[in-house]
Amino acid sequence: MKLEQVLATRANKIIYRYEDTVVKVFEKGYPKSLILNEALNQSRVEETGLKIPKIRAVGMIDECWSITMDYIPGKTLDQLFKENPEKTDELLELFVDLQLEMHSKTAPALNKLKDKLVRQIQSIKEIDATTRYELLMRLDSMPKHTKLCHGDFLPSNIIINDSGAYIIDWSHATQGNASGDTATTYLKMTLYYPxxxxxxxxxxxxxxxxALQxxxxxxxxxxxxxxxxxTTEEEKKFLFKWLDVIDYQG
Incomplete structure (x- = not known):
C-alpha cells in the first residue's frame, strides 16, 4: 500500500486517503493499546446504527500501527458554516439534532465517561489538590447515565453529503451523561467558534x-x-478561566 494523499496531520498521526478508504497511521512507538481501543470503540459505535465510517482493518505500515476505515466524501459542517453564513441557523439546528440523535443511542460496552474523567482529573498536576478534590466531588454528585458520548463533537467532525450527515473521529467515545458531552462541545465552541x-x-x-445551569x-x-x-499556552490559559468551581455552584 503506497500512501500519498494526506488528508490531515496531527500531533501523533498522519491521516491519508487511499482509494475508498481513510488510513490513520500513528507515529512509531504510539501505544498499541490506545490504537486497538480506538478501533474497538468505533466498532462498538457502528453497532448503534449511527452513520459513521466503518472500520475495515487494523494493521502495520512501515512499523507503524494503522487503522483503515471507510472514506466519507462530502464537506465538513465546519466548511459549510464558513461557506454559507446565511444558513448559520439552519446548520446549527442540524448540528444540535445530530448530537441529540447520538445521545439517544447506547453502547453498553464502551468505557464510562465518569470513570475516565476521574482518572484524568486525578492525573492533572497543573491544578492543586484542593481543586482536584472539589472537581471530583462535583463529578461524583452528577447523575449516572449511559448515553453515547462523542467527546469531541464539533462541526469539523461532521461530514455532510447526499446520503446525510456522518460523525467522524470516535477516539474519545464513552457512555455517560449527555450534559457532560454537551459541556465539552460548548467549551470547545467557545474557543474555536466563539x-x-x-x-x-x-x-x-x-x-x-x-436546564442551562x-x-x-x-x-x-x-x-x-x-x-x-x-497544546498551547493560550489554550491552557483559556481553560484555567473555566476551572473556578465556586463560580458555578449556582
Whole structure:
C-alpha cells in the first residue's frame, strides 16, 4: 500500500486517503493499546446504527500501527458554516439534532465517561489538590447515565453529503451523561467558534429540555479534562478561566 494523499496531520498521526478508504497511521512507538481501543470503540459505535465510517482493518505500515476505515466524501459542517453564513441557523439546528440523535443511542460496552474523567482529573498536576478534590466531588454528585458520548463533537467532525450527515473521529467515545458531552462541545465552541457558542448551548438546552445551569455545572470538570489535551499556552490559559468551581455552584 503506497500512501500519498494526506488528508490531515496531527500531533501523533498522519491521516491519508487511499482509494475508498481513510488510513490513520500513528507515529512509531504510539501505544498499541490506545490504537486497538480506538478501533474497538468505533466498532462498538457502528453497532448503534449511527452513520459513521466503518472500520475495515487494523494493521502495520512501515512499523507503524494503522487503522483503515471507510472514506466519507462530502464537506465538513465546519466548511459549510464558513461557506454559507446565511444558513448559520439552519446548520446549527442540524448540528444540535445530530448530537441529540447520538445521545439517544447506547453502547453498553464502551468505557464510562465518569470513570475516565476521574482518572484524568486525578492525573492533572497543573491544578492543586484542593481543586482536584472539589472537581471530583462535583463529578461524583452528577447523575449516572449511559448515553453515547462523542467527546469531541464539533462541526469539523461532521461530514455532510447526499446520503446525510456522518460523525467522524470516535477516539474519545464513552457512555455517560449527555450534559457532560454537551459541556465539552460548548467549551470547545467557545474557543474555536466563539460566534456560535452561545447560540449552540441555548438551542441545545431548548431542544433537549435541559436546564442551562445543569450543563454549566459540568464546565469546570470538562475544562480540567481538556487541560490534558491542550497544546498551547493560550489554550491552557483559556481553560484555567473555566476551572473556578465556586463560580458555578449556582
Amino acid at each position: 460566534d456560535l457558542a452561545e447560540k449552540y448551548i441555548k438551542l441545545f438546552c431548548k431542544k433537549s429540555d435541559t 445543569y450543563v454549566q455545572k459540568w464546565l469546570p470538570i470538562v475544562a480540567a479534562q481538556q487541560l490534558l489535551r491542550a
